[in-house]
Amino acid sequence: MTARExxxxxxxxxxxxxxxxxxxxxxxxxxxxxxxxxxxGLVVIxxxxxxxxxxxxxxxxxxEEVRQADxxxxxxxxxxxxxxxxxxxxxxxxTLHTEAGEPATAxxxxxxxxxxxxxxxxxxxxxxxxxxELRWTLSFIEP
Amino acid sequence: xxxxEPGPWQKELDDFVRAFSGAFLFGIPLLFTMEMWWxxxxxxxxxLLLFLLVAFLANVHLAYFAGFKQESAFHTTxxxxxxxxxxxxxxxxxxxxxxxxxxLADPPRAIAGKVILQTVPxxxxxxxxxxxxxxxxxxxxxxxxxxxxxxxxLNDLGATIAGGLFLGFAIAPTDEIPMLAAEMQAFHxxxxxxxxxxxxxxxxxxSGFNPQGAAPGTEGPFNLPITETVFAYxxxxxxxxxxxxxxxxxxxxxxxxxxxxxxxxxxxxxAIGGAAGRLVI
Numbered sequence: 001m002t003a004r005e006x007x008x009x010x011x012x013x014x015x016x017x018x019x020x021x022x023x024x025x026x027x028x029x030x031x032x033x034x035x036x037x038x039x040x041g042l043v044v045i046x047x048x049x050x051x052x053x054x055x056x057x058x059x060x061x062x063x064e065e066v067r068q069a070d071x072x073x074x075x076x077x078x079x080x081x082x083x084x085x086x087x088x089x090x091x092x093x094x095t096l097h098t099e100a101g102e103p104a105t106a107x108x109x110x111x112x113x114x115x116x117x118x119x120x121x122x123x124x125x126x127x128x129x130x131x132x133e134l135r136w137t138l139s140f141i142e143p
Numbered sequence: 144x145x146x147x148e149p150g151p152w153q154k155e156l157d158d159f160v161r162a163f164s165g166a167f168l169f170g171i172p173l174l175f176t177m178e179m180w181w182x183x184x185x186x187x188x189x190x191l192l193l194f195l196l197v198a199f200l201a202n203v204h205l206a207y208f209a210g211f212k213q214e215s216a217f218h219t220t221x222x223x224x225x226x227x228x229x230x231x232x233x234x235x236x237x238x239x240x241x242x243x244x245x246x247l248a249d250p251p252r253a254i255a256g257k258v259i260l261q262t263v264p265x266x267x268x269x270x271x272x273x274x275x276x277x278x279x280x281x282x283x284x285x286x287x288x289x290x291x292x293x294x295x296x297l298n299d300l301g302a303t304i305a306g307g308l309f310l311g312f313a314i315a316p317t318d319e320i321p322m323l324a325a326e327m328q329a330f331h332x333x334x335x336x337x338x339x340x341x342x343x344x345x346x347x348x349x350s351g352f353n354p355q356g357a358a359p360g361t362e363g364p365f366n367l368p369i370t371e372t373v374f375a376y377x378x379x380x381x382x383x384x385x386x387x388x389x390x391x392x393x394x395x396x397x398x399x400x401x402x403x404x405x406x407x408x409x410x411x412x413x414a415i416g417g418a419a420g421r422l423v424i
Contacts, residue, residue, distance in 0.1 A: 025219075029222050032230075033225055035228075035232055036225060036232070039195070043259070045251070046188055085185070114250045
């Protein structure tokens with residue numbers, strides 16, 4: 001019997017004797033299963049081996065990449081999370097102490113920093129940071 | 144004249160184009176939601192597995208009643224649900240990379256979180272593809288009168304604008320647009336142009352949602368597939384630009400690069416909305 005009838009959604013049902021999947025359908029289903037398996041495997045691996053260490057933030061001023069423009073010195077700062085948990089609202093405040101004048105302060109905030117992730121921020125000072133002493137403070141939230 | 148029955152590979156390709164089209168139509172607003180990207184950074188791994196399980200069960204149910212394959216016995220429903228999940232995952236990866244919200248260098252936890260969270264709504268969109276934009280055999284040539292190319296062109300023009308506004312209005316006022324635009328580089332901008340053109344072409348001409356095409360004698364400049372796609376994209380860019388101006392995201396005196404980036408970013412959902420508009424109107 002090969003009667004076909006439309007159901008309420010306007011879709012046709014297969015004939016009563018289903019010829020089975022075509023080669024194309026088997027290939028695409030195999031690829032789909034592989035994709036989902038990769039996703040699930042990634043989650044399982046991270047779950048088992050990813051660890052749960054609290055966020056540990058490392059701040060590294062890249063003094064070798066300082067550039068001067070319009071009377072200011074721009075200093076890239078690399079921020080890395082050595083822990084496993086994500087840190088939220090990571091605020092880095094850099095203070096430059098030089099022999100002449102008051103200390104200069106600049107800060108930036110990273111919205112999220114996942115475990116193992118590193119990002120860059122840039123701070124700008126009126127003096128070359130390589131000519132003074134840099135100190136920094138750090139704050140963040142663990143969601 | 145009847146169309147010849149497509150071969151199994153062509154049929155499978157048509158089914159998946161339909162699925163990807165449904166995924167984009169349903170999931171594009173959430174792809175442009177920053178909270179979804181952020182949640183992916185810290186959601187617990189066991190919750191991600193639960194998300195996948197819930198999505199799978201929902202897709203099994205949806206595939207049985209409204210799947211993207213036009214013929215489906217019950218025993219193929221599970222396979223179709225797996226296909227829908229895979230479509231959602233691939234769509235998620237591609238769009239997040241184009242929007243510069245995902246990189247293969249990101250930590251595995253962040254990759255898994257961002258991709259799986261977006262996979263849920265995108266896979267549902269793939270599963271309901273046939274319901275979202277069902278082929279309508281009663282509409283011959285979009286209802287155009289034979290020999291009236293101007294009317295057909297104006298109809299498509301209006302539909303593109305209306306559909307683009309429908310999706311664009313939900314995304315244009317948000318902060319995601321300037322945020323995305325600020326983070327995009329030249330590669331991402333070129334990729335988003337290509338993605339916009341390919342997607343709109345696929346939705347309108349390859350997904351099978353509108354198999355009738357233009358009625359004989361109504362072929363105007365808007366009805367040749369590639370011409371229509373490009374022209375519709377130009378309209379989408381214009382609509383996107385106007386929306387950004389109205390919602391104060393761009394003002395006079397802004398750098399050209401800023402205007403261009405924001406317009407290209409918003410033009411993606413506007414173009415998809417325009418493509419959907421040309422199918423339903």
